[in-house]
Each structure stands twice: as structure tokens, then as C-alpha cells.
Amino acid sequence: MEYGRLNERLIAELEAIVGSENASTRAEDLLCGSYEAVPLMEYKPDLILAPRTAEQVSRILLLANRHRIPVTPRGAGTSLAGNSLPVAGGICLDMSSMKAVLGFDGANQSIAVEPGVVCDTLNDYLAGRGFFFPPDPASSPAATIGGMVANNSGGNRALKYGVTRDHVLWLEAVLPTGEIIRTGSNTLKSVSGYDLTRLLIGSEGTLAVITKVGLKVMPLPEARAVSLYIFEGVEEAVRTAVEIKSSGILPSMLEFMDEPSTRASFEYAKMDCPEGCAVLVECDGRSGAVEREAELIHRIAMGRRPKFFERASSPEEAERLISARKAALPALSRIAPTIFMEDFTVPVAKIPEACARIASIPDGLGAPIGISTFGHIGEGNLHPNFLFDGRDPEQRRAFRKALDILYRDVVIPLGGSITGEHGVGLSRGDYMELEHGGKAVRLMRELKRVFDPNMILNPYKAKGGPWPPPLRGIGGAH
Numbered sequence: 461m462e463y464g465r466l467n468e469r470l471i472a473e474l475e476a477i478v479g480s481e482n483a484s485t486r487a488e489d490l491l492c493g494s495y496e497a498v499p500l501m502e503y504k505p506d507l508i509l510a511p512r513t514a515e516q517v518s519r520i521l522l523l524a525n526r527h528r529i530p531v532t533p534r535g536a537g538t539s540l541a542g543n544s545l546p547v548a549g550g551i552c553l554d555m556s557s558m559k560a561v562l563g564f565d566g567a568n569q570s571i572a573v574e575p576g577v578v579c580d581t582l583n584d585y586l587a588g589r590g591f592f593f594p595p596d597p598a599s600s601p602a603a604t605i606g607g608m609v610a611n612n613s614g615g616n617r618a619l620k621y622g623v624t625r626d627h628v629l630w631l632e633a634v635l636p637t638g639e640i641i642r643t644g645s646n647t648l649k650s651v652s653g654y655d656l657t658r659l660l661i662g663s664e665g666t667l668a669v670i671t672k673v674g675l676k677v678m679p680l681p682e683a684r685a686v687s688l689y690i691f692e693g694v695e696e697a698v699r700t701a702v703e704i705k706s707s708g709i710l711p712s713m714l715e716f717m718d719e720p721s722t723r724a725s726f727e728y729a730k731m732d733c734p735e736g737c738a739v740l741v742e743c744d745g746r747s748g749a750v751e752r753e754a755e756l757i758h759r760i761a762m763g764r765r766p767k768f769f770e771r772a773s774s775p776e777e778a779e780r781l782i783s784a785r786k787a788a789l790p791a792l793s794r795i796a797p798t799i800f801m802e803d804f805t806v807p808v809a810k811i812p813e814a815c816a817r818i819a820s821i822p823d824g825l826g827a828p829i830g831i832s833t834f835g836h837i838g839e840g841n842l843h844p845n846f847l848f849d850g851r852d853p854e855q856r857r858a859f860r861k862a863l864d865i866l867y868r869d870v871v872i873p874l875g876g877s878i879t880g881e882h883g884v885g886l887s888r889g890d891y892m893e894l895e896h897g898g899k900a901v902r903l904m905r906e907l908k909r910v911f912d913p914n915m916i917l918n919p920y921k922a923k924g925g926p927w928p929p930p931l932r933g934i935g936g937a938h
């Protein structure tokens with residue numbers, strides 16, 4: 461793919477759109493736009509622009525499209541698959557300055573926000589009004605609503621409340637050709653067109669730039685009950701989760717951590733709990749009902765003889781247990797120089813088999829690669845974390861082999877998906893056809909062309925293409 465290059469005149473024109481204080485070519489700023497939360501990948505943009513309005517985004521895209529300059533939208537850069545990295549250079553479109561709450565409507569249970577609003581900030585705003593926005597990624601202190609919509613993020617409460625997709629009513633978005641469109645409606649039902657809202661959700665910034673979001677919100681539950689159970693093995697933990705789900709209770713959280721994850725997380729969170737296979741359960745709703753559900757969950761879990769359990773006795777205590785699970789990735793990051801977090805789904809009943817097969821992956825790699833797994837067991841969505849030293853070429857090669865085994869020999873044969881919530885980005889691109897087949901992937905790439913004929917928006921990502929990228933990450937790890 462041939463792209464144009466930014467020259468001084470073009471940079472000056474683009475700067476004039478956002479104001480020089482919202483544009484930068486300084487090395488230190490470009491460096492910040494070169495990384496996200498994923499290791500071993502670095503792609504430098506040539507210019508960072510932080511627009512304040514949809515009209516500015518539109519003018520930037522018009523100009524970029526005319527000169528075929530790549531544009532990559534970015535929220536907080538917490539993606540874990542290279543989703544927000546500017547592979548072909550060009551413009552990093554930093555959307556984090558568009559962070560206004562535009563209007564809250566309690567009667568309609570909806571809120572309109574700009575895409576740069578941070579998830580936890582939104583929930584602080586809503587809590588004061590008796591509401592909450594349920595999607596709850598562990599990165600909620602940093603993740604922006606625009607990034608969550610573009611990645612269709614999930615999180616800890618997806619089992620009961622669904623993922624980001626289930627809470628978006630409408631979008632305002634700018635096409636790569638500069639036109640501003642509005643999709644969806646402010647009502648709960650509408651079938652008046654193809655569902656462009658759902659098409660843009662999860663498109664990883666490859667089809668349009670989101671500039672406003674209409675969200676469904678929910679009344680805060682009256683009560684919550686949070687309990688932690690620790691079992692000797694994966695099998696007991698999974699069977700407990702399956703039994704809880706089959707009992708007619710729909711927990712708001714049903715989370716899992718394996719032994720290495722509990723060891724790291726409990727130490728990190730300074731919690732006095734034994735290591736093992738942990739199941740964290742939350743139920744929420746009316747207080748009487750929550751109490752009855754918590755009791756039934758307790759009976760089910762105790763039937764599997766956990767070696768430890770704890771029921772939170774206060775909201776602060778509940779928060780402490782949940783934070784330990786949310787801290788699993790940072791906690792594991794302290795163990796090895798490089799940690800790569802993967803993200804797949806399998807049918808829940810297949811989790812023990814998936815875990816057993818994953819545990820044996822390091823055996824045939826010929827290099828020391830550790831694996832530790834946690835995730836959203838209720839949805840069959842697990843995150844195996846590969847721990848190694850990315851500075852060592854042997855270990856990088858072994859890691860690539862491990863990924864191949866994970867997706868080709870474990871996830872797809874068990875009837876799963878190569879990503880449940882983090883997206884395809886760059887790192888899972890080679891496995892798209894394995895899951896969807898060639899024809900479906902070609903259809904997706906044709907759809908990209910309809911939105912983006914010059915392929916300027918977030919190019920070289922597997923969902924939209926072109927694929928493969930010309931340059932892989934540091935040392936060819938991806």
C-alpha cells in the first residue's frame with residue numbers, strides 16, 4: 461500500500477485545524493504515541509493531533525484522505541493486541557481531549573458523552589445520580605469510552621450485564637472520507653436500517669472515528685454480595701462456576717484465577733489468602749434476593765470443598781476482593797521482564813481441558829516460557845499470560861510457537877474464538893482465517909473498502925487490512 465508523507469506545509473495545515481497547542485511533533489510526545497499496554501511492539505507516528513470537536517476530526521480526515529496520510533485513533537492506549545498503534549506512521553489522533561459529558565437523562569436511563577471520557581470517571585458521575593454503566597474492564601481507571609466502544613470491551617460484569625455493545629444506543633462518527641454520520645437512535649428499539657452502530661462497535665478504529673456516544677445506563681443495585689472461594693484444582697473451580705450458572709442465579713461477576721495468578725495477586729494486594737484456583741462471585745440486586753442468592757452460591761461452592769473462602773462484610777471489603785482480581789495483570793508483570801496477555805473464549809464446559817492443554821504448552825518450546833491464567837470464567841473467556849524475557853530472540857521465537865499452539869491446537873479445536881474482548885489488532889491477525897474462513901475475512905476487508913476507499917484509517921490491522929503489515933513488532937515477535 462502506497463501512503464503519502466507528511467511535509468511541513470501539510471503539518472502546518474493540520475495544526476491550524478486543532479490549534480498548535482493540540483498538535484505535536486516533539487520526540488517525547490511521538491514516543492508516547494508509539495506504544496500501548498502490549499509489549500514488544502513499537503510504531504512511531506509522525507504527528508499527534510488532539511481534536512476537540514467532530515468538525516475538527518472531519519477536517520483532519522478530509523485532508524488526510526486527500527493526501528493518503530494514515531490516521532490512527534487512540535484513546536488511553538491500554539489495548540493489548542496493537543489495536544491503537546500507528547503501524548504505517550502518519551497521524552496519531554488522540555481522542556482523549558474530547559471528554560465532556562453532554563447530557564444525562566435519568567428518565568430515559570441514558571447519557572451522551574464524548575469518546576475521551578474515562579470509564580471510572582463516567583461511573584463516578586453516574587453514581588452521584590443513582591446509576592451506573594455496567595461494562596467494567598480491569599483497565600477502567602484509564603480506558604476511554606471511545607476505546608471501549610471501538611474494542612467492544614467486556615470486563616468483570618459481562619456475564620449478567622453484557623459487553624459494551626449491549627449498552628450503546630447511538631453513535632456520532634466521522635468517516636475516513638470526512639463525512640459525519642449518526643447511527644442508531646435514542647430509543648431501546650429501532651430496526652429502521654442496517655445496524656451500523658453494531659458494525660462500528662468492535663471495529664477497532666478501522667471504519668470511522670467515534671465522536672459522540674449515546675449510552676444506556678442502569679440504576680445502581682440496592683445490594684451486592686461478594687465471595688471468594690479457593691480450590692485445590694481447576695476442575696473444582698470450573699465445576700463450581702458451571703453449577704452456579706445452572707442453579708438459576710445470574711451472578712454479576714464470576715471470575716477465575718489460577719495458582720500462579722493468585723500467588724502474584726494476593727501478594728500484590730497484600731491479602732492474607734492461600735494460593736490456589738480462585739472463584740470470585742458477585743451477585744447484585746434487591747437486598748433480600750441478593751442474600752438468598754449468596755446463600756445458595758455458598759452451599760454450591762462448599763459442596764466442592766474449597767480450601768479457603770471469604771465473604772466480604774462491607775462494600776470496602778468487596779472492593780478489596782475485586783481489586784485483587786483486577787490487579788492480576790500488573791501483579792504478574794512483576795514476575796518476568798515480558799508479559800503477553802492473550803484472550804480467548806471456549807464453551808464453559810471445555811475450560812478444564814483448555815487449561816490442561818495450555819499448561820502443557822511450555823513443554824515443547826525449548827525455552828523457558830511461563831504461563832499463568834485468569835479470566836471471566838462465567839463467559840468461558842480466559843486470559844493465559846505468557847511470561848518470558850522478550851530481549852532474548854530464542855524466547856521470542858518460543859513465544860510465537862506457543863501462540864500458534866494456543867490458537868491452532870487448543871482454542872479453535874475446542875470450538876472457541878481467538879479473542880473474547882481485547883480484539884484482533886496486530887497480534888491475532890494470523891489466526892483470523894482459522895476462525896472465520898477465507899470468504900468471511902475477504903468480506904470483512906471489502907466492507908472496510910466501502911468505508912475507507914484509500915485505507916487511511918488505522919491501516920495494517922487484521923480486521924480491516926491491508927494484511928499482513930510490512931513491518932512486524934520489535935524483533936519480529938508479531
Ligand SMILES: Cc1cc2nc3c(=O)[nH]c(=O)nc-3n(C[C@H](O)[C@H](O)[C@H](O)COP(=O)(O)OP(=O)(O)OC[C@H]3O[C@@H](n4cnc5c(N)ncnc54)[C@H](O)[C@@H]3O)c2cc1C
Binds near residue numbers: 533539540543613
Ligand atoms: C491492565 C489491563 C486490564 C484490562 N482489562 C480488560 C478487561 O477486563 N476487559 C476488556 O475488554 N479489556 C481489557 N483491557 C484492554 C483495554 O483496556 C480495553 O480494550 C479498553 O477499552 C481500551 O480503551 P482505550 O481508551 O485504552 O483505547 P485504545 O487502546 O487507545 O484504543 C482501542 C481501539 O479503539 C480505537 N479507538 C480509540 N478511540 C477511538 C475513537 N474515538 N473512535 C474510533 N476508534 C477509536 C483505537 O484505534 C484502537 O483500535 C485491559 C487492559 C489492561 C492494560
